[in-house]
C-alpha cells in the first residue's frame with residue numbers, strides 16, 4: 001500500500017514570518033490527517049523557523065534544492081548536511097523551473113539525488129514534458145530520458161526513500177491540469193521504467209495545477225500517489241483541503 005503524499009512547493013513565496021503564520025494556521029486544520037504524508041517546502045531562509053513551528057505536528061519539512069557537495073567554495077549553494085541540520089527530511093530535485101532557468105540537467109539531477117540519499121533526505125524527483133514536446137508526440141521519450149538520467153546507477157537499496165513527481169510543464173501554474181487519464185497514462189509508463197523490485201512501492205506524485213476541486217479525480221487513478229502542489233499549497237485552507245481528498 002502506497003501512502004499518498006501531499007507536498008507543497010512554495011517556490012519563491014513567503015518570508016520567514018509568513019511561513020510561520022501559515023504553519024500556525026494549518027496545524028489545527030490537518031491535525032487528524034493520518035492517512036497521508038504532508039510536506040511543505042519553504043524557501044531556504046524560512047526553513048529554520050518553520051521547522052521549529054512544525055515540531056510535534058504531522059507535517060514534514062522539505063527544501064526545494066540541494067547541492068551535491070557537503071561543503072566548500074560553492075557560493076550560493078546549500079548542502080545536504082545543512083538541510084538535515086535545519087530539520088528537513090525531504091528535498092525537491094530537478095523541478096522544471098530549475099531546469100528552465102538554472103541550467104539543471106539530468107546529470108546534475110542525478111548528482112543531487114545521490115547527495116540527498118547520502119544524507120538520508122528523501123528526494124522528490126521531478127520530470128515532465130514541455131508543451132511542444134507533448135504536441136510533437138515525444139512525451140514518453142522525454143520522460144524516459146529524464147527518468148533514466150536521474151536514476152542512473154542509483155542502488156536499488158535506496159529506492160524506499162525515492163519519490164517521483166510527474167509534472168507536465170504546460171500544466172504548472174497555468175490552471176491547465178492534465179486530465180486524470182492523461183496523467184495516469186504517464187504515471188503508469190513511469191512505473192514501468194522503474195526496477196521491478198521497487199516499482200510497486202514507489203510513490204509517483206502528480207503536479208501541475210492541482211487544486212482542491214480536481215485533487216480527488218486525479219488521486220483516484222491507480223498510479224497517482226499524491227500531489228506536488230504549488231499555488232494551491234500557499235493558503236492554509238486550500239492546503240488542508242488537498243490533504244483530505
Ligand code: PGA
Pocket residue numbers: 009167171172173174175207208209210228229230231232
Ligand atoms: P502549481 O505548481 O500547482 O502552481 O501548478 C506545481 C509545481 O510547480 O510543483
